Amino acid sequence: HGYMAEAAAEPNGDSALIREHNCVLRAVAEKFPEVCVAEEKFLAEFLGAVVERRKHIASGSSCCEYCVKDKAGLGTGG
Numbered sequence: 406h407g408y409m410a411e412a413a414a415e416p417n418g419d420s421a422l423i424r425e426h427n428c429v430l431r432a433v434a435e436k437f438p439e440v441c442v443a444e445e446k447f448l449a450e451f452l453g454a455v456v457e458r459r460k461h462i463a464s465g466s467s468c469c470e471y472c473v474k475d476k477a478g479l480g481t482g483g
Contacts, residue, residue, distance in 0.1 A: 415472070423448070425462070425469040434463040445471065 409426040434440050441463060448471060449456040460470035 420472050420474045423471045423473060424460075426467070428462045428469060431462060438463060441469075444469075448473070 407427065408429060410423060411426070412421055412423050414421050428434060430440050430444075441458070441461065445456055445458050448454075452473060453476065455474045455476055457472045457474075458469065459472055460466035460468055462469050
């Protein structure tokens with residue numbers, strides 16, 4: 406079934422959400438939660454953005470949800 410992912414802009418316009426409604430790594434993540442940390446890091450590196458996981462299937466949520474913000478828009482200098 407893949408990740409069954411969707412992306413949407415936040416109403417405030419300064420970030421976006423990525424939601425994964427299926428976890429292809431669920432069985433592994435239940436035993437090795439570090440794969441979820443690696444996924445968050447991968448998304449941040451791939452997108453060149455700040456990524457924060459807000460929801461987590463392995464913790465009982467109905468989806469994994471990531472908030473994505475542009476590094477340049479945070480005033481951190483990159």
